[in-house]
Amino acid sequence: GAVVSQHPSWVICKSGTSVKIECRSLDFQATTMFWYRQFPKQSLMLMATSNEGSKATYEQGVEKDKFLINHASLTLSTLTVTSAHPEDSSFYICSLTGTYEQYFGPGTRLTVT
Amino acid sequence: AQSVTQPDIHITVSEGASLELRCNYSYGATPYLFWYVQSPGQGLQLLLKYFSGDTLVQGIKGFEAEFKRSQSSFNLRKPSVHWSDAAEYFCAVGASTNAGKSTFGDGTTLTVKP
Numbered sequence: 001g002a003v004v005s006q007h008p009s010w011v012i013c014k015s016g017t018s019v020k021i022e023c024r025s026l027d028f029q030a031t032t033m034f035w036y037r038q039f040p041k042q043s044l045m046l047m048a049t050s051n052e053g054s055k056a057t058y059e060q061g062v063e064k065d066k067f068l069i070n071h072a073s074l075t076l077s078t079l080t081v082t083s084a085h086p087e088d089s090s091f092y093i094c095s096l097t098g099t100y101e102q103y104f105g106p107g108t109r110l111t112v113t
Numbered sequence: 114a115q116s117v118t119q120p121d122i123h124i125t126v127s128e129g130a131s132l133e134l135r136c137n138y139s140y141g142a143t144p145y146l147f148w149y150v151q152s153p154g155q156g157l158q159l160l161l162k163y164f165s166g167d168t169l170v171q172g173i174k175g176f177e178a179e180f181k182r183s184q185s186s187f188n189l190r191k192p193s194v195h196w197s198d199a200a201e202y203f204c205a206v207g208a209s210t211n212a213g214k215s216t217f218g219d220g221t222t223l224t225v226k227p
Contacts, residue, residue: 004156043203043217044157093156101147102215104156 002028002098006105013084014113020080021108023094028103029074030096035067038091038107050077050094084112115140115206117218125224126194134189134221136178136204145207146187147215148178152200160202163187174198199225 003026013019023033031052036044048069049057056069066088068080081088093107116139126132138144145164149157161172168180178189187204201222207215 006156041220041222043219046214049214091154095157101159101162102157104149104158106156107154109154 001101002026002030002096002103004094004096004103004105006092006094006108008108009106010109010111012111012113015085016083018080018082019084019110020078021092021094021110023077023079023105025075025096028096028098030077031074032097033071033077034095034097034102035069035077035079036093036095038093040091044093047079081110084110086112088112115144115216117204117206117216119202119204119218119221121221122219123222123224125226127226128196129193132189132191132194132198132223134202134204134223136187136189136218137185138187138204138206139185140206144187145215146178146180147205147207148172148176148187148189149203149205149217150174150200151203151220157203160189194223194225196225196227199223 005024007022033050035047037047038044047062050069050071052071058064071077089112091107095102095104118137120135147162148160151157160176161170163170163180170178176191201220203220204218205215
């Protein structure tokens, strides 16, 4: 299956700053990647669908100006959390889809102080 | 709209005992069903999936699941649990073979007693 990496694995930032999270497909060209958010002890919630070379598609209730997604190549999608606040602290997971299943990155834990 | 219910938030079993994790789904057409496992601070790993055919599906790590259309269920089972199976388990239903739009259940935390 495809191998997906995320960087950083853990980041702490101050309130009001921006943080960029990278999602890389190491061995698979992904025209579409997905970004999920997971709060502690909760399930994954799809935030947006990242499309290579075009604008991302955001799920209802997700602020596109706050969560900027760029999918500039077939192997890299980035999620930038702008003007982060403590309530943005969460576990962010990216994934890409093969023919029959999803391949998930290891996740990035964001803590906003 | 599709939805998934995992009735058990937390399950504790003894090592060597059998395990069943419940999953009920709601979907208007033929569902595509998945079970994932997540260890603390990690991403998700696919255990098994069902698209069609044999309703008893075998997965990795000795897990299996049975699709029961009449009960809208896709329960996960393992005959003998190992301590390393302690993790969070998620059931998911997808709208098509493009699994990216899957809807996840709230998860079941499995604790294994020695």
